[in-house]
Amino acid sequence: MADVAAAPATPAAQDVLAQLGELKRLAVVPAFNEEASVGRVIDEIRAFDPGFDIVVVDDGSTDRTAGVAADRGAHVLRLPFNLGIGGAVQTGYRYAFERGYDVAAQVDGDGQHDPAQLPKILEPLLAGSADLVVGSRFAGPEAAYRSSATRRVGIRIFARIVSAVVRQRVTDTTSGFRAVNRKGIALFAADYPHDYPEVEATVMSVKHKLRLQEVAVEMRERSGGRSSITALRSVYYMAKVLLAIFVGLFRRYAVPVEEEHR
Amino acid sequence: MTPWAVSITAAVASFLLLLIVFELIRSRRLRERYALMWLLTGAVLLALSLWRGGLNTIASWFGVTTYPPAILGAVGALFILVVLLHYSTVISRLSDQNTILAQRLALLEQQLREGR
Numbered sequence: 001m002a003d004v005a006a007a008p009a010t011p012a013a014q015d016v017l018a019q020l021g022e023l024k025r026l027a028v029v030p031a032f033n034e035e036a037s038v039g040r041v042i043d044e045i046r047a048f049d050p051g052f053d054i055v056v057v058d059d060g061s062t063d064r065t066a067g068v069a070a071d072r073g074a075h076v077l078r079l080p081f082n083l084g085i086g087g088a089v090q091t092g093y094r095y096a097f098e099r100g101y102d103v104a105a106q107v108d109g110d111g112q113h114d115p116a117q118l119p120k121i122l123e124p125l126l127a128g129s130a131d132l133v134v135g136s137r138f139a140g141p142e143a144a145y146r147s148s149a150t151r152r153v154g155i156r157i158f159a160r161i162v163s164a165v166v167r168q169r170v171t172d173t174t175s176g177f178r179a180v181n182r183k184g185i186a187l188f189a190a191d192y193p194h195d196y197p198e199v200e201a202t203v204m205s206v207k208h209k210l211r212l213q214e215v216a217v218e219m220r221e222r223s224g225g226r227s228s229i230t231a232l233r234s235v236y237y238m239a240k241v242l243l244a245i246f247v248g249l250f251r252r253y254a255v256p257v258e259e260e261h262r
Numbered sequence: 263m264t265p266w267a268v269s270i271t272a273a274v275a276s277f278l279l280l281l282i283v284f285e286l287i288r289s290r291r292l293r294e295r296y297a298l299m300w301l302l303t304g305a306v307l308l309a310l311s312l313w314r315g316g317l318n319t320i321a322s323w324f325g326v327t328t329y330p331p332a333i334l335g336a337v338g339a340l341f342i343l344v345v346l347l348h349y350s351t352v353i354s355r356l357s358d359q360n361t362i363l364a365q366r367l368a369l370l371e372q373q374l375r376e377g378r
């Protein structure tokens with residue numbers, strides 16, 4: 001675990017790092033029983049940019065996730081019981097909102113998101129061309145991501161539906177590798193979907209007039225733990241998310257308030 | 263055959279149920295997780311009330327020949343049982359979580375009072 005490769009010093013990444021220097025930035029790392037991988041994720045975020053504050057949201061783990069994260073010097077928010085990924089991630093955004101962070105990046109504690117790719121995700125935020133940037137596994141030309149056939153079909157169906165709803169091409173709706181600016185932090189702190197939140201969070205952001213951009217990233221195989229999506233759950237997942245998107249079409253949306261009201 | 267009055271009343275009632283559930287989700291008073299069962303209930307009842315021949319067929323499977331619409335009531339009652347059982351599990355989980363929250367709060371307050 002000690003030999004973590006530093007972020008590639010490409011000119012673009014250097015640029016991003018230079019611009020980041022002036023911003024208060026936070027990495028939100030949701031983790032549920034990820035003691036095997038969360039330490040490495042923290043080290044890799046530091047290797048990319050030591051100026052990133054890291055908050056690990058321990059979603060009621062029964063293993064040493066919180067201890068491992070605290071030992072590496074990350075801030076740890078320990079939820080008293082499992083809230084699910086939506087509730088856990090929102091805890092991170094609330095933290096970011098209350099502490100006045102300018103940028104928040106979401107990096108899974110299971111190690112499938114490579115922090116060395118953060119420059120790609122942060123670049124549009126820093127350029128001011130997007131409020132929410134999502135790392136997509138399928139946007140690039142050589143979209144090689146191994147997963148089961150049924151899962152790929154599901155991902156494609158959601159991509160079609162979401163693209164139609166947000167009137168913009170979206171290829172990867174379930175990616176949790178994303179970053180937001182202050183506007184996005186304010187929105188997600190106030191309102192974030194509950195279970196299986198990524199699809200809805202994307203749709204919701206666009207409805208709230210946030211500018212969404214996808215960038216191509218590569219993801220790794222999970223380095224520890226197990227995916228929370230099983231066969232039976234995926235049926236519930238589809239029904240729940242489709243219902244949420246449909247009902248969402250009939251809601252009114254306001255632009256989020258960026259300042260904390262006290 | 264199901265009398266028209268029964269069919270129409272049942273259809274209107276199930277449609278209203280669907281509408282109310284929809285509005286509850288839209289105004290965020292009902293989470294999708296719990297809405298799914300109610301929507302399923304409403305949809306099945308609506309289908310059974312409109313598809314009058316189907317109701318007879320299903321009634322005959324269960325040997326109900328005298329009054330097929332009784333099946334509507336049976337299906338409704340079954341769904342209500344399932345929903346109630348589900349709620350029991352939800353309440354159990356909530357009270358477990360409530361206990362944990364109270365314990366955490368007590369521990370935190372003690373830490374604050376003793377200033378460490």
